[in-house]
């Protein structure tokens with residue numbers, strides 16, 4: 001343990017004294033406040049802060065990622081190249097201890113820098129509103145939509161497979177299947193899929209004079225005295241006059257009505273007129289959520305309208321509520337970066353067990369950038385493997401799956417729209433990125449390094 | 460457990476990436492180095508000395524055969540904790556300063572911080588770099604870095620010391636010091652493996668040597684047996700008159716033998732050391748290494764070195780100090796024929812530098828604590844140097860001189 005610590009502090013000293021870290025530190029210390037002042041976003045206070053968080057976090061995490069790659073690769077490759085490792089490994093230290101010490105040193109460096117920079121970003125975010133004049137409404141908006149951590153609930157996708165099957169069977173029995181299907185021009189499978197689609201769409205469509213109710217469970221607002229938000233977007237079958245839809249919304253525990261008991265929690269209703277195809281939010285007092293976290297949200301397509309209203313899948317309707325404080329969310333977002341850096345440190349150490357400095361850096365950068373666009377990579381590989389043999393999908397696909405998904409869990413994705421980054425999600429990311437991917441890298445590195453002939457010169 | 464180092468038909472073949480171009484760096488090498496032996500591995504450039512060492516230390520894996528160090532595998536921390544290694548070049552961290560470097564290596568051995576600090580100071584003192592201990596190693600000259608590499612190898616007070624060309628880049632005093640150190644360590648029962656092609660160095664200190672060529676042992680044996688010319692004799696005298704010389708010549712001629720008479724030359728080494736110590740005494744400024752002939756006190760030969768180490772670490776030193784001289788007095792006449800009063804003084808002084816309780820002892824001597832102690836040390840260095848070279852060489856030169864005389868004769 002003592003020797004691991006010795007190596008770790010030595011690695012830290014190396015990074016500090018060789019001034020590898022200094023460049024990054026200066027860059028960030030200069031850039032961050034400059035960005036805080038110069039970025040205006042859409043002109044509102046909220047827009048300004050959102051832009052700053054977005055760029056500040058991206059820049060910090062990007063530069064620290066580069067730093068981690070360079071330091072972790074340099075630390076081991078320079079030891080091997082300049083042969084200090086001869087004097088180190090001949091001391092009573094096991095090889096895994098040496099690698100562990102290096103990793104520990106790099107993580108310590110990362111933690112120190114991350115704490116420093118996130119503190120700077122945090123301070124700028126907190127103090128910016130105090131320096132700018134803004135209307136009361138703007139400040140309220142800031143509090144509700146930025147300085148918060150809102151959990152979003154999407155109505156669960158209904159499984160309509162059974163329903164589609166039933167419909168299909170009924171059509172078949174009554175001989176009402178369209179001729180294209182009976183002639184085998186369209187395969188039965190495809191027809192069933194189409195049926196499913198249209199049933200699903202039907203569940204999100206509301207005809208004039210009709211009502212649609214969504215039920216949510218597990219709604220846990222941080223403070224019942226505050227509000228939650230119903231965020232929605234309309235699609236229509238026919239464009240209404242002025243592109244506006246009249247509606248009645250209500251929110252509350254509708255079970256109370258059904259059983260005829262006395263109303264215990266309030267039920268709120270709203271009469272509205274909204275533009276189609278843009279997002280709107282209805283602020284609702286949170287005390288209407290039932291004790292057990294139940295909440296029903298209803299939409300009534302007013303008789304004044306002339307069109308069917310459709311809520312698009314995925315983001316058509318969402319209930320947002322304040323689930324945690326901004327600070328807690330911020331801290332978790334910083335952890336997200338730390339996990340990323342730990343992964344990269346393991347990657348750098350792995351690469352330097354068998355590659356020379358420039359090649360190892362290149363290797364790590366490649367992985368890093370594919371990680372940044374992992375969504376795209378995964379999709380394109382999925383698309384490819386659909387058309388290729390199963391051998392392909394059993395060999396390349398798992399490897400592609402092992403790529404880190406930095407874009408999917410980017411901290412700005414949570415902080416900019418003030419979305420809750422829950423501990424459980426954080427734990428999930430930690431598990432997949434560190435417990436599985438980083439540990440895997442680590443084991444491979446250990447395997448290579450344990451059997452490596454240290455003094456063997458590779459020209 | 461008879462041997463400190465043992466190799467069994469050790470072979471190392473280097474091949475390129477394609478498996479071609481095979482180099483037999485070490486070829487079927489069987490080395491057996493006993494405990495408490497100073498073994499010299501000689502050979503021209505590229506004969507496989509370094510490769511052998513690397514295999515012994517587990518930095519390279521043998522193509523065939525195997526090695527044992529201290530009866531075990533060097534990968535075992537218990538074994539490697541007892542080994543000191545000085546590579547052929549000083550591979551050190553350039554951004555650490557001298558003290559931090561030694562501290563780092565000390566911590567790799569898991570030495571407790573008190574012991575570590577003491578040893579670091581003693582070693583810095585010994586290699587003469589105390590004054591520059593806070594400068595980064597990257598700014599050191601080659602020889603200065605070499606001295607740190609040596610100190611690094613000694614920080615764990617190793618039982619087995621492997622030195623790969625320890626004297627390259629060192630000035631003659633450093634060289635002399637390393638040789639003295641090796642002798643001291645041997646006296647304390649340590650084993651030393653020395654790789655070098657500086658024959659004079661090897662000759663002075665090694666008990667046994669092996670000469671490698673092409674990765675194979677060409678010749679192996681005790682230095683004395685290999686080098687002694689039994690059919691020649693040398694007589695060294697103090698100044699005697701010409702008539703006495705003539706008589707001697709006559710006697711030799713009567714024996715039907717040839718005889719050459721010259722005044723022995725001072726070794727250049729002795730001359731150099733004398734010059735530098737004089738300059739040091741005049742305290743000419745230097746930003747380099749201060750030459751000393753000190754041996755780190757924990758490495759110096761003592762009656763019970765292990766106990767002394769413990770004593771030094773324990774805080775209650777003052778009652779122990781007076782009891783030490785008797786033990787050393789008992790041993791020195793028995794083991795080493797030449798008395799070394801200066802060294803006793805020296806080691807005592809360095810010991811006292813550590814704990815603050817040592818003042819009462821200083822009080823018994825006419826030596827003043829801080830400032831004048833340095834001068835005193837230097838004086839004793841000079842004494843020991845001059846005393847050293849005269850007393851020790853008396854033994855060494857008997858085997859040394861005949862060759863010089865003979866080559867002049869031939």
Ligand SMILES: Nc1ncnc2c1ncn2[C@@H]1O[C@H](COP(=O)(O)OP(=O)(O)OP(=O)(O)O)[C@@H](O)[C@H]1O
Nearest residue numbers: 456457473482484503504505506507508509510511
């Ligand atoms: N990593 C390596 N790859 C290929 N060949 C090597 C390697 N290391 C050493 N050799 C070869 O092995 C032989 C022995 O080298 P080694 O370094 O052991 O010599 P040495 O006796 O220490 O020489 P010197 O006195 O110059 O230090 C040389 O021919 C050298 O070219």
Ligand SMILES: [Mg+2]
Nearest residue numbers: 508509510547
């Ligand atoms: Mg060599």
